[in-house]
Structures are given as C-alpha cells and as structure tokens.
Amino acid sequence: MFTGIIQGRANVQSVTQVGRNKRLVIIFPEGVMLGQQLGASVAINGVCLTVAEIAHDVLTFDVIDTTLALTNIGDLQVGDEVNFERAARMGDEIGGHVMSGHIMTSVTVSRVERVGESVHIRFVTDRQDEVDARRYLFDKGYVGLNGASLTISAIGDDWLEVSLIPETLRLTTFDSLAVGDKVNLEIDAHTQATVDTVERVLKEKGIVLP
The missing domain is CATH 2.40.30.20 (Elongation Factor Tu (Ef-tu); domain 3)
Incomplete structure (x- = not known):
C-alpha cells in the first residue's frame, strides 16, 4: 500500500532487456532506502515494483512485459528521473489517499x-x-x-x-x-x-x- 505522497526523485542507472522483460537499476538519494529488504515494494512512477537486489542506495527491479506495455516504465532510459515512494507501514500518516501501485x-x-x-x-x-x-x-x-x-x-x-x-x-x-x-x-x-x-x-x- 502507498499513500501517494512522493518522497523524492531517483535516477535510472541502467535498463537491461531480459527476454520480454526488463531489469531496472535505480539510484536513490543517500540514506532513503536504509532498512530496505529484498522482496519489499517500492512505487516507481506509481508502479508497485519488487526489490530484487540491494546495494546501498542502488536498488534493482525486474519488470514484466505487461507492466512495460501499460505504463511509462517501458519508456525509461539511463539518466531519467522517476518519482518514488516506499511502501507505507502500519501507523503511517496517510497524507494523500490510499493507492495500490496497480496502474489502470x-x-x-x-x-x-x-x-x-x-x-x-x-x-x-x-x-x-x-x-x-x-x-x-x-x-x-x-x-x-x-x-x-x-x-x-x-x-x-x-x-x-x-x-x-x-x-x-x-x-x-x-x-x-x-x-x-x-x-x-x-x-x-x-x-x-x-x-x-x-x-x-x-x-x-x-x-x-x-
């Protein structure tokens, strides 16, 4: 679950084609992903993606072909900026409105x-x-x-x-x-x-x- 309150911008470090899917590597501002875990959810441009790898402030996500076709994630190139939000935790203030990260x-x-x-x-x-x-x-x-x-x-x-x-x-x-x-x-x-x-x-x- 997400709140729709963007926490900042991150930069695309690399985009790799893996069959019909893509592997997306994103550099986040220093320290904002402290305590992040493999398998956790992060909203990238509103799309709920699963953390596949963690290297300090650099996170890797695997994006399936249906998501690439439906959203602007498929258009991302190296150097592009994206909005990000970590998944909300129980007790967090909902300053926006409840969002799932499932793009229509x-x-x-x-x-x-x-x-x-x-x-x-x-x-x-x-x-x-x-x-x-x-x-x-x-x-x-x-x-x-x-x-x-x-x-x-x-x-x-x-x-x-x-x-x-x-x-x-x-x-x-x-x-x-x-x-x-x-x-x-x-x-x-x-x-x-x-x-x-x-x-x-x-x-x-x-x-x-x-």
Missing part, C-alpha cells in the same frame, strides 16, 4: 501552463483505450499520476487537469514534464468501488447512464 492506464500531457509559482498540467484521455478509467474521473476527485496523489482541478470530455504547488514540483518530476510525455494513472479502490456499486444499483433499477 496512462495519459498524455497535452498542455503545461505556468501561472506564478504554480503549474497547471492538462492530460488528454483517449475515449477508446481509457473508457474504463474515465468512468472514475470527476472534478475535485482524487487521481494518482506517476504515483502522486492529486486532486483533479478541471475536467472535460477528453482531458483532465491538475494544479501543482511549488512543494510538489520540488519533490517530483512534474516540473520537467513536456507535451507528449506519458504519465501513469491510478484510480483508488474506494472510488472504483463506489462508482461500480452506483452503476450496478442503477442498472438493476433499469436506469442507464449516458
């Missing part, structure tokens, strides 16, 4: 607008490929983007937008996003359960949503 789909940056110290980023959503995800997106609702718990500040028929404060920009890779970049999207389980339940009840009553 990806969205593409269509606009980056700087207004004073804040940044507004718009993402285009594809009606065909992401119709399931769109059911769970609504104004002022929660969304996980590259592992960060964010509030949707505006939404349209084929786009969503978030507004980012300086602290979020400092801790994450959002300040370097450009038009065309792919970002991982996760919907939290509570939102999914609520929407699915409402749709099921309405369907049982013969009410069909447009």
Whole structure:
C-alpha cells in the first residue's frame, strides 16, 4: 500500500532487456532506502515494483512485459528521473489517499501552463483505450499520476487537469514534464468501488447512464 505522497526523485542507472522483460537499476538519494529488504515494494512512477537486489542506495527491479506495455516504465532510459515512494507501514500518516501501485492506464500531457509559482498540467484521455478509467474521473476527485496523489482541478470530455504547488514540483518530476510525455494513472479502490456499486444499483433499477 502507498499513500501517494512522493518522497523524492531517483535516477535510472541502467535498463537491461531480459527476454520480454526488463531489469531496472535505480539510484536513490543517500540514506532513503536504509532498512530496505529484498522482496519489499517500492512505487516507481506509481508502479508497485519488487526489490530484487540491494546495494546501498542502488536498488534493482525486474519488470514484466505487461507492466512495460501499460505504463511509462517501458519508456525509461539511463539518466531519467522517476518519482518514488516506499511502501507505507502500519501507523503511517496517510497524507494523500490510499493507492495500490496497480496502474489502470496512462495519459498524455497535452498542455503545461505556468501561472506564478504554480503549474497547471492538462492530460488528454483517449475515449477508446481509457473508457474504463474515465468512468472514475470527476472534478475535485482524487487521481494518482506517476504515483502522486492529486486532486483533479478541471475536467472535460477528453482531458483532465491538475494544479501543482511549488512543494510538489520540488519533490517530483512534474516540473520537467513536456507535451507528449506519458504519465501513469491510478484510480483508488474506494472510488472504483463506489462508482461500480452506483452503476450496478442503477442498472438493476433499469436506469442507464449516458
């Protein structure tokens, strides 16, 4: 389980193709992975990955082909920065919202607008490929983007937008996003359960949503 509160940025040291999968080696800021264990979970750009090797501040992850195809992990190259969060522990404060690290789909940056110290980023959503995800997106609702718990500040028929404060920009890779970049999207389980339940009840009553 993760909280969606990004703990910082890490750098990709190497990416190796292993059959249809990839082995990802990431360098983390000094000391942030103290006490980390083999088999533990770390969210990389919001994707829950399992620690395969540990060498001080360098961790290795094996990424399967389905994850590579669904997320932006497959696009990572040496030197790229990623958002990271260690798995939450019992008793930790949930400052964002509960996230699983299971990405539903990806969205593409269509606009980056700087207004004073804040940044507004718009993402285009594809009606065909992401119709399931769109059911769970609504104004002022929660969304996980590259592992960060964010509030949707505006939404349209084929786009969503978030507004980012300086602290979020400092801790994450959002300040370097450009038009065309792919970002991982996760919907939290509570939102999914609520929407699915409402749709099921309405369907049982013969009410069909447009």
